Amino acid sequence: MTVNGGEIGAEVPDRTLLVDFLRDVAGLTAANIGCDTSSCGACTVLLDGQSVKSCTLLAAQADGRQVVTLEGLANGADDLHPVQRAFRAEHGLQCGFCTPGMVMAAVSLLAENPTPTEEEVRTALEGNLCRCTGYHNIVRAVLAAARDGAADASGGGLDAAAELATNERRSA
Amino acid sequence: MSILGTRVVRTEDPRLLTAGGTYVDDLRVPELATAARVTFVRSPIAHAMITGIDVSAAREAEGVVAVLTVRDMDDLPPPPPDDGGGGGGEGAPLPLGGPWAEPLLAMDRVRFVGEPVAVVITDDRYQGEDAAELVSVDYEPLRAVVGIDDALASELPLFAGTESCVAVTIGEADDGTGFEGCDVVVERTIENQRLAPVPMEGRAVAASWADGKLTVWVSTQNAQIARFILAGALGLDPGMIRVVAPDVGGGFGAKIGIERDGLIVAWAAKHTGRSLRWAETRSENMIGMTHGRAQRHAIKIGGSRDGHIQAYRLDIVQDTGAYPRLGGFLPFLTSLMAVGPYAIPQVQTAYRVVVTNTTPINAYRGAGRPEATAAIERAVDLFAAGIGMDPAEVRRINLVPKDKFPYTSPCGATYDTGDYVAALDKVLAGAGYSGLRAEQARRRERGDVLQLGIGLASYVEITAADAAGGETARLVVNGDGTATVYTGSSAHGQGHHTAWAMLVESELGIPMAKVTVIHGDTDLIPAGVGTYASRSLQLGGTAVQKAAIDVKDQARRVAADLMEASEADLELDTERGVWQVRGDPATSQTWADVAAHAGSGGLEASANFTEGQPTFPFGTHLAVAEVDTETGKARLIRHVTVDDAGTVVSPLLAEGQRHGGIAQGVAQALLEEMVYDADGNPVTGTLVDYAIITAAELPSFELLTSETPTTINPLGVKGIGEAGTIGATPAAQNAVINAVSHLGVSHIDMPLTPARVWSAISAAQGNGVGQ
Numbered sequence: 003m004t005v006n007g008g009e010i011g012a013e014v015p016d017r018t019l020l021v022d023f024l025r026d027v028a029g030l031t032a033a034n035i036g037c038d039t040s041s042c043g044a045c046t047v048l049l050d051g052q053s054v055k056s057c058t059l060l061a062a063q064a065d066g067r068q069v070v071t072l073e074g075l076a077n078g079a080d081d082l083h084p085v086q087r088a089f090r091a092e093h094g095l096q097c098g099f100c101t102p103g104m105v106m107a108a109v110s111l112l113a114e115n116p117t118p119t120e121e122e123v124r125t126a127l128e129g130n131l132c133r134c135t136g137y138h139n140i141v142r143a144v145l146a147a148a149r150d151g152a153a154d155a156s157g158g159g160l161d162a163a164a165e166l167a168t169n170e171r172r173s174a
Numbered sequence: 175m176s177i178l179g180t181r182v183v184r185t186e187d188p189r190l191l192t193a194g195g196t197y198v199d200d201l202r203v204p205e206l207a208t209a210a211r212v213t214f215v216r217s218p219i220a221h222a223m224i225t226g227i228d229v230s231a232a233r234e235a236e237g238v239v240a241v242l243t244v245r246d247m248d249d250l251p252p253p254p255p256d257d258g259g260g261g262g263g264e265g266a267p268l269p270l271g272g273p274w275a276e277p278l279l280a281m282d283r284v285r286f287v288g289e290p291v292a293v294v295i296t297d298d299r300y301q302g303e304d305a306a307e308l309v310s311v312d313y314e315p316l317r318a319v320v321g322i323d324d325a326l327a328s329e330l331p332l333f334a335g336t337e338s339c340v341a342v343t344i345g346e347a348d349d350g351t352g353f354e355g356c357d358v359v360v361e362r363t364i365e366n367q368r369l370a371p372v373p374m375e376g377r378a379v380a381a382s383w384a385d386g387k388l389t390v391w392v393s394t395q396n397a398q399i400a401r402f403i404l405a406g407a408l409g410l411d412p413g414m415i416r417v418v419a420p421d422v423g424g425g426f427g428a429k430i431g432i433e434r435d436g437l438i439v440a441w442a443a444k445h446t447g448r449s450l451r452w453a454e455t456r457s458e459n460m461i462g463m464t465h466g467r468a469q470r471h472a473i474k475i476g477g478s479r480d481g482h483i484q485a486y487r488l489d490i491v492q493d494t495g496a497y498p499r500l501g502g503f504l505p506f507l508t509s510l511m512a513v514g515p516y517a518i519p520q521v522q523t524a525y526r527v528v529v530t531n532t533t534p535i536n537a538y539r540g541a542g543r544p545e546a547t548a549a550i551e552r553a554v555d556l557f558a559a560g561i562g563m564d565p566a567e568v569r570r571i572n573l574v575p576k577d578k579f580p581y582t583s584p585c586g587a588t589y590d591t592g593d594y595v596a597a598l599d600k601v602l603a604g605a606g607y608s609g610l611r612a613e614q615a616r617r618r619e620r621g622d623v624l625q626l627g628i629g630l631a632s633y634v635e636i637t638a639a640d641a642a643g644g645e646t647a648r649l650v651v652n653g654d655g656t657a658t659v660y661t662g663s664s665a666h667g668q669g670h671h672t673a674w675a676m677l678v679e680s681e682l683g684i685p686m687a688k689v690t691v692i693h694g695d696t697d698l699i700p701a702g703v704g705t706y707a708s709r710s711l712q713l714g715g716t717a718v719q720k721a722a723i724d725v726k727d728q729a730r731r732v733a734a735d736l737m738e739a740s741e742a743d744l745e746l747d748t749e750r751g752v753w754q755v756r757g758d759p760a761t762s763q764t765w766a767d768v769a770a771h772a773g774s775g776g777l778e779a780s781a782n783f784t785e786g787q788p789t790f791p792f793g794t795h796l797a798v799a800e801v802d803t804e805t806g807k808a809r810l811i812r813h814v815t816v817d818d819a820g821t822v823v824s825p826l827l828a829e830g831q832r833h834g835g836i837a838q839g840v841a842q843a844l845l846e847e848m849v850y851d852a853d854g855n856p857v858t859g860t861l862v863d864y865a866i867i868t869a870a871e872l873p874s875f876e877l878l879t880s881e882t883p884t885t886i887n888p889l890g891v892k893g894i895g896e897a898g899t900i901g902a903t904p905a906a907q908n909a910v911i912n913a914v915s916h917l918g919v920s921h922i923d924m925p926l927t928p929a930r931v932w933s934a935i936s937a938a939q940g941n942g943v944g945q
Contacts (some may be wrong), residue, residue: 034374090184090187097374097375
């Protein structure tokens with residue numbers, strides 16, 4: 003599969019979950035495991051441009067596809083994605099454990115709906131749990147990122163995924 | 175201008191936002207390169223004798239390194255000595271020990287679903303899940319004691335050498351004192367339900383034993399306390415143990431020190447000589463991590479028809495779960511804060527602590543104080559309803575007046591500073607209280623399906639209750655002019671790295687970007703207490719400030735020597751971060767210049783701030799709820815608060831603490847409850863069943879500012895970590911009840927689920943509503 007723009011392949015047991023593949027094989031530990039019922043969203047990544055909970059897919063299901071994790075979002079430390087910038091500016095994270103999933107869910111939300119209302123943001127993030135922030139500043143951050151043009155942002159591993167998503171929209 | 179009090183973004187964030195944090199399970203350190211995985215075998219039965227454990231099949235399974243039971247624990251010190259028979263109460267050692275002692279791996283009996291019985295060690299995690307299934311444990315089930323009623327009624331003690339399920343009894347029976355002359359006395363029993371803390375990162379421990387030294391990486395709020403507990407449990411000298419707290423994905427009180435399961439992992443690493451990792455699953459976390467709250471309150475409140483409350487009595491029963499850990503202490507804090515922010519002349523409290531066959535109870539955000547506030551705030555509303563007075567007015571009449579501070583309550587707490595009435599009035603004005611009441615009246619008159627409820631909670635709480643324990647800081651100004659802070663506080667989301675850097679910049683003029691903060695490593699910081707009880711800024715922050723002032727004094731001497739000037743003529747320009755002869759920027763010397771001139775001793779100071787005392791943040795929360803009277807569905811639509819925690823060092827961080835606290839408080843009022851069936855089986859053991867609050871169930875919060883500094887510490891700060899939770903729960907509960915009070919409902923126990931609200935309306939209306 004392609005992860006954050008780079009090819010990665012490995013022989014893994016059939017039952018290997020995508021999140022374990024990313025963490026243990028690809029060495030990308032940003033996506034976290036926060037539950038075992040697909041409830042918390044801490045493991046959210048983009049698969050072909052769409053957010054998925056990587057604990058709910060087998061690694062084999064991502065074979066040949068494009069995966070973007072939090073690590074692939076920025077164009078280097080000084081060129082953060084608008085969603086990352088907004089999470090910092092609005093204090094949208096505290097302990098940081100839900101953050102990798104929350105940011106990817108927000109990126110996906112804004113790709114689908116570039117100018118969401120507060121209620122739309124809250125509904126869209128219902129599958130991503132945070133125990134620290136009370137969601138207040140996360141919602142503010144997503145709205146700020148929308149104003150900052152997050153939907154059009156590119157860079158890092160996102161480029162390839164964005165291209166794919168665009169192609170999909172065209173064909174649809 | 176000082177950086178303190180300004181909106182500074184966090185120094186922690188760039189790393190967390192680009193690479194993610196490094197939590198225990200993310201560690202890729204050499205010591206753990208070949209670490210094996212620990213998988214627990216846990217009791218599936220609430221109460222049973224263990225009559226046999228067969229590990230032979232598991233030992234043969236693929237990837238198995240070892241399968242360990244209590245029989246392998248022959249290298250541990252004996253259990254803690256009897257503390258005198260479970261006397262408990264104030265100052266009692268915790269856990270109670272003696273007959274109530276808690277083993278590591280279960281011996282011959284299990285006492286709750288989730289209790290560790292064996293551990294399987296495998297090369298990888300998936301193999302561990304398989305092998306754990308092959309451990310065959312024979313259980314002979316015993317009758318389970320579940321819940322407070324059961325525990326009080328049970329004639330069979332759960333522990334040999336005890337007489338009942340009541341582990342602690344404190345206080346006298348109600349003799350009616352203070353209630354004699356009251357116009358109105360209201361009594362009611364209310365529940366403060368059991369909650370699961372659910373930090374997004376569950377418990378996680380990695381351990382390595384090499385060359386006579388045990389290294390333990392643990393998701394903890396207190397590395398130093400964890401080391402102390404490890405040393406005692408494993409019979410090791412503390413000097414043989416290094417504890418590291420890497421990034422910690424939330425704690426909320428449930429990660430104080432290190433728990434039983436973590437001790438087992440550390441022991442197993444030493445016992446097998448193999449480095450080990452364990453990161454619990456959420457299903458384990460819901461039953462294995464301690465729970466919080468779980469109190470029942472009998473409240474009695476009396477006063478005159480003109481609104482003056484004359485007497486209040488609170489009787490508490492604490493369900494402490496299977497073993498009395500901190501649960502035995504929580505009702506002490508509840509009793510201490512029972513009267514809340516009110517000047518009520520006669521107050522009585524009493525409590526009992528019972529053991530049951532459920533997950534042990536421990537601290538959870540607020541730890542004893544949310545329970546106190548929930549009880550008195552319900553009581554005040556019931557009293558207001560009893561005399562037919564607006565609940566805001568009853569509060570205003572009874573709040574401790576501004577000119578009475580410091581105020582010692584009848585419960586024995588000395589409230590340092592406050593302006594409780596101002597906090598109430600600010601919230602009422604900010605929320606548009608009279609307008610809300612008018613809207614409520616219109617909806618009632620029209621008989622709308624969607625009714626409006628307005629709920630108030632005024633509170634005072636105790637932070638840094640163990641202030642005398644102090645907190646440490648060590649500050650070093652390095653040769654390149656950067657600074658390093660070693661703090662005994664232990665951040666797990668609070669933003670200490672940012673706040674401590676702000677304190678250093680403010681005091682020394684070394685810019686935040688050049689300040690590194692290190693916490694949670696007992697090799698680097700042997701002495702420290704860590705983070706709980708909203709203690710960090712007021713104790714750990716003050717220690718940083720003390721160390722910085724000490725360093726500044728040292729630097730003045732060094733700079734005087736360097737610049738060949740008298741100390742009295744020098745000044746530190748904190749805007750530019752340079753030393754200079756007063757008023758003469760041309761003479762300026764940087765911190766790097768001064769540090770270099772200081773020589774080998776360098777510029778370094780240590781501080782331990784032990785002069786503190788507890789502080790008492792206060793505030794008022796106002797919740798507005800909409801309740802669908804046909805379905806019972808309640809929705810919080812506004813939440814307006816004043817949370818006054820003294821001087822605010824970082825508005826950004828303080829607001830974040832309030833936001834998170836409010837959400838957790840509202841969650842208790844409306845949604846969350848850890849439920850067991852009659853046999854002691856948890857029925858809310860996953861995040862599918864346990865209704866953890868989401869973004870979709872909350873509004874944005876309306877925070878109003880108020881700063882009444884304390885005189886207890888030089889920063890003027892109180893704790894803000896738990897205040898939001900403490901105020902939010904009763905405000906939201908009161909709002910929902912208020913929305914349906916005109917239908918004859920006076921009380922509904924939490925969580926206020928649609929079923930409960932609908933049933934309450936239905937009962938009050940003689941089953942005539944919503945049919």
